[in-house]
Amino acid sequence: MTNQLDVLKALRQTRHDWLNVMQLIKGNLALKRYDRIEEIIEQVTQQSICESKISEIQATSVVYFLLTYNWFSSKMKLEIDVAGEVFSLEKNEVHLLRLCEEITEKLTNECTIDTENNLLITFLFTEHKCELTFDFQGKLQKKEDWPSFLKKWESNVKLVEMNEHECVLTASFTRS
Template identity: 30%
Template sequence: MSKDWKTVEILSHTRHDWLNRLQLIKGNIELDKIDRVKAIIDEIIIETQHESRLSNLNMPNFVETLLTANWRTLPLRIELEVVSLQHGCRDMDDFMASWIEDLFLVLKESVDDYDENVLAVSIDENKERKIRLSFDLQGTIKKETILRDFLIKPLNENMAAAVCKISSNETLFYIEIDYDDISD
């Protein structure tokens, strides 16, 4: 699933995304819905702030995988939030990029292609120097067993996903990365 993005492909996707946003703004201006225009602009500002914080993670492969996820043919949309983060975890970059790719493959098998599925990814750092990645999957999960089996499998000898909830329409889980205990 990993893709070697060419500059022209990145520019094309980015241009397409911005054109869609501008059309939304223009359409709402023409309908004289100024409050909606302001809300769209605020959403864009917040989204770009999160993307900027994510880009500063010092995990280029992991970040690229997340930032380009919505350009793929996944049956879900990815929403990103970076709450607070002081450090990246460079040593975990390739491992986490590979794991998130595997997660996307499992989600592609697990969710209903014809529903509006959203995976909200929240990244935070706590006082114990751990990066916490929280995932909230909303939508129709048609193959819970495949997803459950993937999530209960340890990521490595020091890490596993903590599954909070799995149901046919929502799955909540998180991963904590401890800087001091990193080993593949």
């Protein structure tokens, strides 16, 4: 029964998201802003392509977390970008899920509510590895405890950029 309820909840949320897109298109159509309509359609198409690609990593819990994150969080919007020839990350699933959960939780806890906060997670697949980039844009309240946070990830996670309005982290997973 729980599985059926989960499916119904997913369908309800998907329908809600599509209705929002249709309202945007309808509003811009009424305003005769055809260029904006084309932009909206391109964004939705690109998002759908990335969601399809991320589903191919064969790490179900990670895919579920990433694709449903925005349903449960209103403080920070998560976007996904996928580049390269996707391969399985199934053997890294537990580690990858923990990494995604902990980084998004830390950023969500430290971002302010008076600013639009966005996190773009990019999966760059190359022949031998998948490099993840966590690119936060918004406003962070504090940033002094990041070194201790990163220490527990040993050398797997690197801080590329950190200031009040941006935080960029990278991590990589080798192809199995």
